[in-house]
Amino acid sequence: MNQKHKMTITHLFTHALEICESFLRQPRIMAEKIYQKHKMTITHLFTYALVICAYFACQSMIKAEKMTLSLEGQLVPICAYIVLAVSLNLTVGISGELSLGHAGFMYVGAITGVIASMWMRYAFTEESAFFLFFENMNIDFALVRMLISLIVAGVFAGIVGFIIGIPVLRLRGDYLAIVTLAFGEIIRNIMTCLYVAVNKKTGALNFTFNNSDIPSKDFKLFIKGPTGITGNSPKIATFVIGIGLVLFTLLIVQNLINSRTGRAIKACRDNRIAAESMGLNVTKYKMIAFVTSACLAGMAGALYAANFSSVVPSKFSIDTSILILVFVVLGGLGNILGSVISATVLTLLPELLREFDDYRMLVYVVVLILTMLITNSPIVKSLIGAIKEGAKKLFARKNTENGANS
Amino acid sequence: MKKIFAMVLSLMLAMGAMSAFAEDAITIGISGPLTGPYAMYGLGVVHGAEIAVEEVNALGGIQFALTYEDDEGDPEKAVNAFNKMLDDGAAMMAGTVTSGACAAVAAEAYDMRVFMLTPSASSPTVTEDRDNVFQVCFTDPGQGAASADYIVQNNLAKKVAVIYNNGLDYSTGIYQTFEEKANELGLEIVSVTTFSSDNNADFSVQLTKAKDSGAELVFLPIYYTPASMILKQADAMNYDPIFFGVDGMDGILSIEGFDTSLAEGVYLLTAFSADAQDEKTQNFVKKYEERFGGTPNQFAADAYDAIYALYEACNEAEVTAEIANQRRGFADVCEMLIEVMPTITVEGITGTMSWEATGEVTKTPTAVIIHEGAYVGAK
Numbered sequence: 001m002n003q004k005h006k007m008t009i010t011h012l013f014t015h016a017l018e019i020c021e022s023f024l025r026q027p028r029i030m031a032e033k034i035y036q037k038h039k040m041t042i043t044h045l046f047t048y049a050l051v052i053c054a055y056f057a058c059q060s061m062i063k064a065e066k067m068t069l070s071l072e073g074q075l076v077p078i079c080a081y082i083v084l085a086v087s088l089n090l091t092v093g094i095s096g097e098l099s100l101g102h103a104g105f106m107y108v109g110a111i112t113g114v115i116a117s118m119w120m121r122y123a124f125t126e127e128s129a130f131f132l133f134f135e136n137m138n139i140d141f142a143l144v145r146m147l148i149s150l151i152v153a154g155v156f157a158g159i160v161g162f163i164i165g166i167p168v169l170r171l172r173g174d175y176l177a178i179v180t181l182a183f184g185e186i187i188r189n190i191m192t193c194l195y196v197a198v199n200k201k202t203g204a205l206n207f208t209f210n211n212s213d214i215p216s217k218d219f220k221l222f223i224k225g226p227t228g229i230t231g232n233s234p235k236i237a238t239f240v241i242g243i244g245l246v247l248f249t250l251l252i253v254q255n256l257i258n259s260r261t262g263r264a265i266k267a268c269r270d271n272r273i274a275a276e277s278m279g280l281n282v283t284k285y286k287m288i289a290f291v292t293s294a295c296l297a298g299m300a301g302a303l304y305a306a307n308f309s310s311v312v313p314s315k316f317s318i319d320t321s322i323l324i325l326v327f328v329v330l331g332g333l334g335n336i337l338g339s340v341i342s343a344t345v346l347t348l349l350p351e352l353l354r355e356f357d358d359y360r361m362l363v364y365v366v367v368l369i370l371t372m373l374i375t376n377s378p379i380v381k382s383l384i385g386a387i388k389e390g391a392k393k394l395f396a397r398k399n400t401e402n403g404a405n406s
Numbered sequence: 407m408k409k410i411f412a413m414v415l416s417l418m419l420a421m422g423a424m425s426a427f428a429e430d431a432i433t434i435g436i437s438g439p440l441t442g443p444y445a446m447y448g449l450g451v452v453h454g455a456e457i458a459v460e461e462v463n464a465l466g467g468i469q470f471a472l473t474y475e476d477d478e479g480d481p482e483k484a485v486n487a488f489n490k491m492l493d494d495g496a497a498m499m500a501g502t503v504t505s506g507a508c509a510a511v512a513a514e515a516y517d518m519r520v521f522m523l524t525p526s527a528s529s530p531t532v533t534e535d536r537d538n539v540f541q542v543c544f545t546d547p548g549q550g551a552a553s554a555d556y557i558v559q560n561n562l563a564k565k566v567a568v569i570y571n572n573g574l575d576y577s578t579g580i581y582q583t584f585e586e587k588a589n590e591l592g593l594e595i596v597s598v599t600t601f602s603s604d605n606n607a608d609f610s611v612q613l614t615k616a617k618d619s620g621a622e623l624v625f626l627p628i629y630y631t632p633a634s635m636i637l638k639q640a641d642a643m644n645y646d647p648i649f650f651g652v653d654g655m656d657g658i659l660s661i662e663g664f665d666t667s668l669a670e671g672v673y674l675l676t677a678f679s680a681d682a683q684d685e686k687t688q689n690f691v692k693k694y695e696e697r698f699g700g701t702p703n704q705f706a707a708d709a710y711d712a713i714y715a716l717y718e719a720c721n722e723a724e725v726t727a728e729i730a731n732q733r734r735g736f737a738d739v740c741e742m743l744i745e746v747m748p749t750i751t752v753e754g755i756t757g758t759m760s761w762e763a764t765g766e767v768t769k770t771p772t773a774v775i776i777h778e779g780a781y782v783g784a785k
Contacts, residue, residue, distance in 0.1 A: 068489070068490075068493045069489040069490075069492050069493050070486060070489040070490040070492075070493050072489070073485055073486060073488075073489040073514070074486060074489075077482060185604075189602070192572070192573050192602075193572075224531075224575065225572075225575070225578065226571075226572065226573045226574050226575045226577075226578055227505075227506065227529070227531065227575035227579075228506065228575075230509055230531045231531065231534065231535075233513040233516070233517075234513075234517065235513070235517075308481055308482065308485065308510045308513070309509060309510055309512070309513025309514075310481050310506055310507075310509035310510040310513065310531070311481060311510075312480075312481060312506040312575075313573070314480075314603065315480065315481070315482070350483075351486050351490065354475060354476075354487075354490060357440075357476070358440065358441055358476070360476070361441070
């Protein structure tokens with residue numbers, strides 16, 4: 001065989017190999033494309049799956065009586081905190097506005113939610129048509145009360161969010177942060193003067209400011225100014241409702257982010273001038289994000305209040321706003337799954353650190369700082385990147401196999 | 407890094423070993439603010455309870471073990487702490503220390519059937535509609551009325567000014583009943599000014615108003631931290647009326663860096679005075695000073711009495727460690743104790759106590775006066 005033949009054969013061989021490979025590569029690239037195109041959807045589905053798995057894990061633990069009372073008692077608050085973190089992420093991460101008044105919306109929701117549920121408790125006796133309607137359908141009236149109070153809380157917090165949003169969203173940057181902070185404190189100060197009583201027979205509500213004079217003995221005072229909400233028992237919040245609210249929030253927020261409106265919101269965040277020149281109404285889109293966020297925070301507040309017989313106004317101070325912001329920042333701005341995980345972990349952490357006694361909060365802060373540092377270190381980042389790459393390859397290969405079969 | 411890690415790990419192990427409980431003892435849980443601005447209350451309660459538990463165990467009858475958790479005075483954390491203590495085997499609660507937190511825990515305890523005897527949560531909402539919750543301290547409304555009564559009885563003043571925290575249930579609760587009783591007894595309230603928990607550094611406006619209105623006595627139904635500021639600022643503006651506080655004022659002498667001479671002559675309506683000459687009080691105060699330093703406050707005394715009340719009740723109801731330490735034994739213990747609680751009478755250091763079935767305590771309030779940096783029984 002001479003040199004020329006040798007060359008031709010090698011050439012042909014290489015060529016054949018290339019053709020073979022391109023056949024193989026085609027589905028692989030397709031899979032990659034599919035992954036890139038639906039990356040958001042996949043991440044979103046993963047978030048839902050995680051929440052649902054966590055729910056079943058917890059339920060089976062409760063069934064088997066393996067769960068500690070301490071953890072069981074924290075399930076509903078954790079759900080409320082997840083909703084708060086996800087909704088704040090909408091404002092801070094997606095819409096790019098630093099809001100420090102989230103606890104204010106939570107408080108509006110807590111108060112209105114409790115008023116709604118207490119009104120229903122006394123307004124609809126066991127003989128009323130409304131009560132019997134659900135009774136006949138085998139639906140627990142407490143569940144109805146909870147759901148309606150969630151809706152009422154969401155509506156009122158949304159309205160308050162809208163009213164606050166009109167002046168606030170015209171401001172930019174630090175000003176917005178300061179105004180929202182002030183708003184949270186104003187809400188709390190107004191509420192510390194509010195007294196609400198309900199007539200035990202008719203369900204009529206009685207609102208007064210700065211005095212706790214109850215009209216007659218028939219009235220039960222359940223919002224007592226500085227004491228906050230009291231006597232809100234038996235509690236109507238359950239873990240199922242909590243998880244339901246978390247899923248509802250994820251549905252709303254994740255779909256909003258992925259929609260045309262969501263892209264507009266992000267465009268306003270990334271470059272206001274460019275967005276305006278494209279004809280986007282910046283205030284409108286910021287308002288959509290802000291009001292949605294307020295609404296969900298209100299619902300979380302109602303859930304939280306329904307879980308405790310007593311809620312003090314100091315709970316809704318700037319500290320809680322900052323705490324929720326910490327959840328969001330630690331989970332990653334704009335990262336919904338991150339918010340869910342960080343809200344859960346950071347709510348459980350102080351309880352798990354009880355072993356440290358007085359040094360508990362010190363350790364908590366150290367853990368926070370370490371988490372911030374570690375997630376930002378280049379080594380860990382490249383490691384996470386490598387894992388992601390690996391997962392992607394694995395995913396792509398699976399699709400290749402599927403593609404080859406079809 | 408490795409060293410720190412090892413240290414943390416060993417610390418955790420040590421803590422874990424410490425929280426193991428004796429099998430043959432009934433565990434009592436206390437949650438209260440052990441850190442933060444109200445820490446004095448929580449620590450007082452825990453220290454007082456520790457002394458009482460030691461004494462009770464030395465008697466050789468029923469054995470008690472104590473477990474306590476920090477709740478920072480927050481309802482959510484208090485419920486967490488409560489659940490944690492039940493996980494750890496607590497059979498009954500001698501807490502929660504603060505009112506708001508206690509109301510939240512009481513609702514949980516009512517549903518789960520856990521017996522509660524709170525040393526210091528004085529709000530009536532704590533016991534309202536619940537058969538399992540009892541108090542060692544007076545209720546807020548009771549304190550307001552008793553204060554007005556005491557001022558009139560002892561002819562301390564004709565014109566009274568009130569400064570209270572309108573952001574605090576405790577404060578408003580006492581003020582409202584004080585006002586009612588004062589009107590009834592013809593005590594003239596010449597000035598009423600308020601402040602809030604966020605704004606408690608400057609009291610010049612409130613004090614000036616009290617001074618200008620010619621009040622001879624300033625009633626302070628507030629906690630000790632703002633009270634210390636008021637005393638300081640009143641001294642600075644040369645205003646020297648009689649200051650009259652209630653149990654929240656207790657602890658003012660233990661504030662670090664506070665000049666106790668400013669508190670000279672301050673009246674305090676409380677059920678406990680550390681200088682009482684009876685043997686029990688003397689013994690308690692001596693032990694407290696030896697172990698923890700400083701004079702015990704009313705919270706410590708209430709907690710001390712709470713443990714003895716639980717001891718009496720357990721003896722009366724024949725609660726044993728066996729019943730208490732079975733799985734979820736707290737529910738059985740609860741029903742047994744509820745039944746005997748209204749029948750027992752306890753001779754404590756805060757007076758002779760008996761209980762209504764509603765949970766309220768019956769005992770007589772006394773006033774103490776601060777003299778040379780110590781609480782002294784007034785008259």
